[in-house]
Amino acid sequence: MSPVFPMLTVLTMFYYLCLRRRARTAARGEMTNSHRTIESNSRTSPLNAEVVQYAKEVVDFSSHYGSENSMSYTMWNLAGVPNVFPSSGDFTQTAVFRTYGTWWDQCPSASLPFKRTPPDFQSQDYVELTFEQQVYPTAVHVLETYHPGAVIRILACSANPYSPSPPAEVSRWEILWSERPTKVNASQARQFKPCIKQINFPTNLIRLEVNSSLLDYYTELDAVVLHGMKDKPLLSLKTSLIDMNDLEEDDYEEKDGCGMDNLNKKLSSTALGEGPNNGYFDKLPYELIQLILNHLTLPDLCRLAQTCKLLNQHCYDPLQYIHLNLQPYWAKLNDTSLEFLQTRCTLVQWLNLSWTGNRGFISVAGFSRFLKVCGSELVRLELSCSHFLNETCLEIISETCPDLQELNLSSCDKLPAQAFNHIAKLCGLKRLVLYRTKVEQTALLSILNFCSELQHLSLGSCVMIEDYDVIASMIGAKCKKLRTLDLWRCKNITENGIAELASGCPLLEELDLGWCPTLQSSTGCFAKLARQLPNLQKLFLTANRSVCDTDIEELACNCTRLRQLDILGTRMVSPGSLRKLLESCKDLSLLDVSFCSQIDNRAVLEFNGSFPKVFIKKSFTQ
Amino acid sequence: MFSVLSYGRLVARAVLGGLSQTDPRAGGGGGGGDYGLVTAGCGFGKDFRKGLLKKGACYGDDACFVARHRSADVLGVADGVGGWRDYGVDPSQFSGTLMRTCERLVKEGRFVPSNPIGILTTSYCELLQNKVPLLGSSTACIVVLDRTSHRLHTANLGDSGFLVVRGGEVVHRSDEQQHYFNTPFQLSIAPPEAEGVVLSDSPDAADSTSFDVQLGDIILTATDGLFDNMPDYMILQELKKLKNSNYESIQQTARSIAEQAHELAYDPNYMSPFAQFACDNGLNVRGGKPDDITVLLSIVAEYTD
Numbered sequence: 001m002s003p004v005f006p007m008l009t010v011l012t013m014f015y016y017l018c019l020r021r022r023a024r025t026a027a028r029g030e031m032t033n034s035h036r037t038i039e040s041n042s043r044t045s046p047l048n049a050e051v052v053q054y055a056k057e058v059v060d061f062s063s064h065y066g067s068e069n070s071m072s073y074t075m076w077n078l079a080g081v082p083n084v085f086p087s088s089g090d091f092t093q094t095a096v097f098r099t100y101g102t103w104w105d106q107c108p109s110a111s112l113p114f115k116r117t118p119p120d121f122q123s124q125d126y127v128e129l130t131f132e133q134q135v136y137p138t139a140v141h142v143l144e145t146y147h148p149g150a151v152i153r154i155l156a157c158s159a160n161p162y163s164p165s166p167p168a169e170v171s172r173w174e175i176l177w178s179e180r181p182t183k184v185n186a187s188q189a190r191q192f193k194p195c196i197k198q199i200n201f202p203t204n205l206i207r208l209e210v211n212s213s214l215l216d217y218y219t220e221l222d223a224v225v226l227h228g229m230k231d232k233p234l235l236s237l238k239t240s241l242i243d244m245n246d247l248e249e250d251d252y253e254e255k256d257g258c259g260m261d262n263l264n265k266k267l268s269s270t271a272l273g274e275g276p277n278n279g280y281f282d283k284l285p286y287e288l289i290q291l292i293l294n295h296l297t298l299p300d301l302c303r304l305a306q307t308c309k310l311l312n313q314h315c316y317d318p319l320q321y322i323h324l325n326l327q328p329y330w331a332k333l334n335d336t337s338l339e340f341l342q343t344r345c346t347l348v349q350w351l352n353l354s355w356t357g358n359r360g361f362i363s364v365a366g367f368s369r370f371l372k373v374c375g376s377e378l379v380r381l382e383l384s385c386s387h388f389l390n391e392t393c394l395e396i397i398s399e400t401c402p403d404l405q406e407l408n409l410s411s412c413d414k415l416p417a418q419a420f421n422h423i424a425k426l427c428g429l430k431r432l433v434l435y436r437t438k439v440e441q442t443a444l445l446s447i448l449n450f451c452s453e454l455q456h457l458s459l460g461s462c463v464m465i466e467d468y469d470v471i472a473s474m475i476g477a478k479c480k481k482l483r484t485l486d487l488w489r490c491k492n493i494t495e496n497g498i499a500e501l502a503s504g505c506p507l508l509e510e511l512d513l514g515w516c517p518t519l520q521s522s523t524g525c526f527a528k529l530a531r532q533l534p535n536l537q538k539l540f541l542t543a544n545r546s547v548c549d550t551d552i553e554e555l556a557c558n559c560t561r562l563r564q565l566d567i568l569g570t571r572m573v574s575p576g577s578l579r580k581l582l583e584s585c586k587d588l589s590l591l592d593v594s595f596c597s598q599i600d601n602r603a604v605l606e607f608n609g610s611f612p613k614v615f616i617k618k619s620f621t622q
Numbered sequence: 623m624f625s626v627l628s629y630g631r632l633v634a635r636a637v638l639g640g641l642s643q644t645d646p647r648a649g650g651g652g653g654g655g656d657y658g659l660v661t662a663g664c665g666f667g668k669d670f671r672k673g674l675l676k677k678g679a680c681y682g683d684d685a686c687f688v689a690r691h692r693s694a695d696v697l698g699v700a701d702g703v704g705g706w707r708d709y710g711v712d713p714s715q716f717s718g719t720l721m722r723t724c725e726r727l728v729k730e731g732r733f734v735p736s737n738p739i740g741i742l743t744t745s746y747c748e749l750l751q752n753k754v755p756l757l758g759s760s761t762a763c764i765v766v767l768d769r770t771s772h773r774l775h776t777a778n779l780g781d782s783g784f785l786v787v788r789g790g791e792v793v794h795r796s797d798e799q800q801h802y803f804n805t806p807f808q809l810s811i812a813p814p815e816a817e818g819v820v821l822s823d824s825p826d827a828a829d830s831t832s833f834d835v836q837l838g839d840i841i842l843t844a845t846d847g848l849f850d851n852m853p854d855y856m857i858l859q860e861l862k863k864l865k866n867s868n869y870e871s872i873q874q875t876a877r878s879i880a881e882q883a884h885e886l887a888y889d890p891n892y893m894s895p896f897a898q899f900a901c902d903n904g905l906n907v908r909g910g911k912p913d914d915i916t917v918l919l920s921i922v923a924e925y926t927d
Contacts (some may be wrong), residue, residue, distance in 0.1 A: 066751065067751055070747070070748060070751050071726065071727070071730065071732065071748060071750060072748055072751035073751070073753075080730070083726070090753060092748075092751065092752050092753070093726065210749065285757075517750065520814060520817075522814070522815070523815070543753060544816035545755050545813070545814050546815075556662055567754060569753055569754070569755045570755070571813065573753055573816075595753050595755060597755070619753070621754060
């Protein structure tokens with residue numbers, strides 16, 4: 001044939017390919033503008049541009065101040081472009097966690113901390129964000145608009161939540177930056193730019209862990225910015241080598257890459273040969289060595305078990321595992337780890353599996369197996385944010401842990417409603433936390449009916465309950481020993497429910513009625529509350545706009561043991577009645593009068609002068 | 623010969639494929655593409671403050687917003703009820719916060735284009751979630767253009783409203799909602815001691831309508847400061863001067879409408895629609911009605927990014 005045809009073919013193919021490519025880029029032109037590409041002018045190849053992204057979505061978090069389905073003070077505000085920054089102040093468009101300071105550790109509902117928590121694990125809350133594109137991160141900036149300084153750890157995950165196919169390898173978390181909580185003196189907005197470590201995998205899933213204990217008020221975050229490179233920068237190989245030798249921090253989590261295998265290797269039994277005698281260790285009484293080992297954290301205990309037969313025996317003694325806190329190791333704990341721990345944990349009484357097991361790390365079968373072996377002595381079980389839980393797990397808990405006294409299912413919002421039916425079988429329950437779960441009315445009534453030993457109950461943000469007055473009257477009838485009750489954001493409780501509560505539970509020391517708009521002071525419910533609950537130490541009436549001087553005076557008269565009071569947002573309380581309260585309640589240490597229009601800054605200054613032991617909080621928007 | 627045909631087919635496919643893929647957004651013909659609103663606004667507060675509208679602003683006690691989302695263009699006006707001033711409450715705070723919250727809702731996509739009452743309801747609930755104790759009341763009118771279905775969805779609570787003008791004639795208009803004279807339906811947040819006494823309508827009481835729009839339709843959304851001072855024929859006269867759909871000419875027309883209404887409001891001899899209505903109800907009055915005026919003028923056009 002003539003040479004025209006091959007040339008025509010080549011030209012046609014070329015033309016076709018060019019058009020297909022143009023068409024593909026044209027279809028992607030509809031990108032949202034939360035995302036832009038900067039051409040870096042370094043000597044790297046022009047294709048390796050730096051990508052700057054705002055968060056696309058908030059996928060998980062442990063708590064927030066706002067209401068479910070709202071956009072005020074909720075964690076979902078952390079996604080997208082900033083709304084408030086660089087302004088400072090208390091704005092609705094920011095992401096706010098539920099707690100701050102040490103106030104929640106000082107109130108009657110505070111639970112005892114687990115011993116043997118590694119000193120560098122101080123995280124109290126977390127939030128996980130996804131970004132559109134996977135990049136090798138070069139920087140993570142957090143825009144904080146109020147009381148900055150809470151972020152203490154930033155992690156990146158290798159899993160891509162948006163990939164249609166399941167991941168090729170097990171996903172892993174790597175710490176990009178971590179530091180102890182430090183006090184930041186200003187309450188002004190700042191762009192927090194910590195120096196992050198380079199990692200050798202691309203990521204679009206970032207996790208922030210916070211600790212608010214040093215803060216004067218709620219921290220508020222506006223946005224998170226992820227800077228990264230699309231292609232692997234050449235430096236990364238070098239830094240990962242350095243990391244292997246980096247023993248500065250006595251935390252094996254830093255040396256990762258094979259972190260999970262590391263942990264599992266430590267946990268698995270190793271064969272030890274016969275060696276020489278153990279010297280003085282043979283002379284020390286068994287209990288004394290046990291007492292010494294009690295001070296070691298779990299990884300150290302596992303490392304020590306590999307040294308000699310005697311210490312191996314000590315480290316495997318179930319008495320070392322009576323209180324087991326696995327929350328600090330959430331990033332690595334999986335079914336295999338539980339299996340290795342099983343043999344030594346038969347006597348465990350306190351078990352903390354909060355934050356663990358997500359993204360397929362722990363399966364229902366693995367958890368069930370562990371619990372069947374180790375659950376019979378369990379007294380306290382912490383399962384906050386454990387999203388692997390399902391109804392079967394709750395059933396197994398109710399069957400294998402008959403003596404359970406404390407159960408924490410905080411923020412397990414994926415648990416189906418019928419799972420909560422099984423909790424009623426745990427008749428010895430003294431503490432139950434159902435914050436932000438989907439528990440329904442019938443299940444809760446059943447729990448209240450059978451768990452008459454309840455002393456601490458948290459129903460904060462339980463949105464599926466239809467009628468809180470019915471719940472309150474059940475509590476008043478059945479839970480006579482109740483000492484603390486959290487009804488934060490319980491939308492429809494009225495004075496009838498409060499009346500039944502106050503008359504039925506005279507031992508109440510703590511009552512959180514924050515953001516319950518259906519309570520009206522004019523019905524006298526707060527006055528009645530004050531008169532019938534003389535043991536009240538903590539009372540939150542946040543954003544109840546009807547709280548008035550009479551209520552404050554009743555509290556001053558009757559609740560002299562009051563330590564914490566929040567009356568944010570009422571226009572009807574004057575400095576006069578507050579003065580009476582401050583004079584009468586000598587133990588008062590927290591008084592939140594934010595957005596109380598009659599209490600201005602001058603009044604607060606005066607009070608600070610006369611009552612120096614009281615922390616008076618007055619938040620502001622601008 | 624066989625190869626000639628296959629080459630020919632290849633060429634044809636490449637050429638035709640290229641033609642149809644070069645510009646996917648041109649739309650497959652006249653009404654096939656997405657629609658958008660080109661909006662400009664102007665307003666005057668009662669105390670002679672002039673204002674040029676950018677995106678969201680307050681004119682006296684009135685407030686408005688204009689927001690874009692991938693699926694819809696949304697705008698709204700709210701008329702703060704001035705009576706709160708006598709009780710020490712700034713009426714513009716409620717209307718302004720309501721409009722800003724609606725704007726934020728739209729930008730974050732927390733709405734359904736065919737349910738503008740939902741925007742009002744959600745926005746009103748969000749106002750109650752604010753730590754700051756908001757007080758006040760306002761009317762509200764929300765207009766949503768669904769880009770792909772070419773339908774306009776509206777919700778109106780109170781005496782603000784909108785007009786849709788096509789070919790020099792009014793083809794759709796909102797109805798005023800009044801409890802009694804000069805007391806429109808209103809969303810409100812009252813102090814707890816006055817809960818039963820203060821007029822407070824639910825967002826569900828809003829009137830909702832949906833209809834198709836065409837390219838070139840003019841939508842005028844305004845508070846009662848405009849409609850009480852300018853009758854339809856005057857508004858239509860001004861709108862006739864609108865020649866094209868670019869931002870500057872819309873801006874100019876909006877301004878001239880607002881200015882004219884503002885002048886008429888202070889004319890003591892002019893028989894304004896407000897005065898006419900009062901006369902019909904037995905009150906012998908004449909002249910314009912001094913009030914905050916907010917005008918948002920939009921044209922339905924092809925959507926460009």
